[in-house]
Amino acid sequence: MPATHTRSHAIAGMITRLNDPHYARWAAQIHRTGGCRQPIHLRGRVDHIDRTTGEILHRYSTRHEPDGVLRVPCKTRRASRCPACAETYRADTYQLIRAGLAGGKGVPASVTAHPCLFVTLTAPSFGTVHARREKDGKPLPCHARRDAPTCPHGQVMSCTARHSADDPRLGEPLCPDCYDYAGSVLFNALAPQLWRYFTDALRRRIAKLAGLTLRELRGQLTLSFAKVAEYQRRGVVHFHAVIRLDGPDGPASPPPAWASADALADAVRHAASTVSVTVPDITDEPARVLRWGEQLDIRPITMGGELTDQAVAGYIAKYATKAAECVGTLDRRLSPLDDLGRVVKVAGPGAT
Numbered sequence: 001m002p003a004t005h006t007r008s009h010a011i012a013g014m015i016t017r018l019n020d021p022h023y024a025r026w027a028a029q030i031h032r033t034g035g036c037r038q039p040i041h042l043r044g045r046v047d048h049i050d051r052t053t054g055e056i057l058h059r060y061s062t063r064h065e066p067d068g069v070l071r072v073p074c075k076t077r078r079a080s081r082c083p084a085c086a087e088t089y090r091a092d093t094y095q096l097i098r099a100g101l102a103g104g105k106g107v108p109a110s111v112t113a114h115p116c117l118f119v120t121l122t123a124p125s126f127g128t129v130h131a132r133r134e135k136d137g138k139p140l141p142c143h144a145r146r147d148a149p150t151c152p153h154g155q156v157m158s159c160t161a162r163h164s165a166d167d168p169r170l171g172e173p174l175c176p177d178c179y180d181y182a183g184s185v186l187f188n189a190l191a192p193q194l195w196r197y198f199t200d201a202l203r204r205r206i207a208k209l210a211g212l213t214l215r216e217l218r219g220q221l222t223l224s225f226a227k228v229a230e231y232q233r234r235g236v237v238h239f240h241a242v243i244r245l246d247g248p249d250g251p252a253s254p255p256p257a258w259a260s261a262d263a264l265a266d267a268v269r270h271a272a273s274t275v276s277v278t279v280p281d282i283t284d285e286p287a288r289v290l291r292w293g294e295q296l297d298i299r300p301i302t303m304g305g306e307l308t309d310q311a312v313a314g315y316i317a318k319y320a321t322k323a324a325e326c327v328g329t330l331d332r333r334l335s336p337l338d339d340l341g342r343v344v345k346v347a348g349p350g351a352t
């Protein structure tokens, strides 16, 4: 439909709505959804019945609502789909993580004394990509190499551009033919499994350091995790996690004295470097062993220190509302292949 038609159609719709005798009720419904972009329309009825007498105490039907529907918020966590609901989700996540670090919402304040780390697990390299590098706030050349090799496809593996933050080339490979796209897709798909192996390995390592069996460890200590995935420009995930040591009864009980932040950091380093997921070979793809990337960041979370509970809660909550769409890809499943061209044109890199 041409844009002018769409506009006049929308204006006509607004006029009809404003003149509708049910306008006030409709506006109240919209207000209660908190500005949700895609409210869910419910149809049906609810009868509240007194079980002992069988008497109907209250009856509600959406039949009497404007358009015969009750509008409720979609409650998505994805900011790209509904900014209003995602903001509610972000604020809730912030309070939840904050309480886990500083106490509150049923978590005792003594939890601040428990060893707690902010850990970033990265993906390995799948090939060189254009990157924005900075030093003292100034952009540096992307991949400047005087003796840069030429790849088998004739591409010199060097880039002297100082990319701006919105350069569409960021995250794109220097040579698309060399880049291991299949590897990066498999990594994203299997990262949750790698994370699970990592947490198992972490428990085993801590038990070993303390000279305990896994069962004995459970009697002394619990590991608590909160993690989010962040999509990088190259389209692979990073995991940011808060890892905390609690006593056997969770955050209300102190961990044993031997379970220090340093011991936890050592165990994290060991577990991250040892776990792997093996992908068997399939048709054109070789077998692969997927591991975490070499970059591993471990920082202690302290009240009023360099990395505070507020900063971490803010970070986790922010990434909880974002997914792959923030690097220019799609945020939903594609079903009919016919839609591919249309969606890629709308959402693909370089979209205007």
Ligand SMILES: [Zn+2]
Pocket (backbone or CB within 6 Å): 035, 036, 037, 038, 039, 073, 074, 075, 076, 082, 084, 085, 086
């Ligand atoms: Zn919504």
Ligand SMILES: [Zn+2]
Pocket (backbone or CB within 6 Å): 129, 130, 131, 142, 143, 159, 160, 161, 163, 169
């Ligand atoms: Zn570059």
Ligand SMILES: [Zn+2]
Pocket (backbone or CB within 6 Å): 151, 152, 153, 154, 155, 175, 176, 177, 178, 179
């Ligand atoms: Zn190449």
